Amino acid sequence: MTLEEYARQNPDSDYIDVEQESVLEERVGRGTQEITVDAQKGAVLRVVLLCPSDATGKTDIHVSSGDGDEKTWMAGSEALCGGWSAATPPIEQAGPVTFTVTVDNDEPYRVALTVPSE
Structure with missing residues (x-):
């Protein structure tokens, strides 16, 4: 089941607003996952991270644009994987944006990138 399907079946969940x-x-x-998306200039992307309720461990999210490894934005948690989200500042230049998500435990986790609906 995808996060969007879950949110539609459980409208009281606050992970994502499928109308917005x-x-x-x-x-x-x-462990570590990389997701690259083609972002539009000015887009605000939101990272949603969901882990099992008992998962603990450091979490890091780094964003880099273009071909370089330069980190342009980052978020994280020192102790909780949990269920949280963070929005990026507006993307400065259209093109590929890579999100590197690292969760320091051996539990599976789900990461989703969202954009406002048009």
Whole structure:
């Protein structure tokens, strides 16, 4: 089941508002995952991170644009994987944007990138 399907079946959940935002990309995995999307200039992307309720461990999210590894934005948590989200500042230049998500435990987690619906 995708995050969007879950949100539609459970309208009281506050992970995403399916009337206000769309999921660009969604992955489930362990450790480190990279997701690259083609972002429009000025777009505000939101990262939604969901982990099992008992998962703990440091979480890092880094964003880089273009071909470089330069980190242009980052978010994280020192102790909780949990269920949280963070919005990026507006994207400065259209093109590929890579999100590198690292969760420091051996539990699977779900990460989704969303954008406001048009």
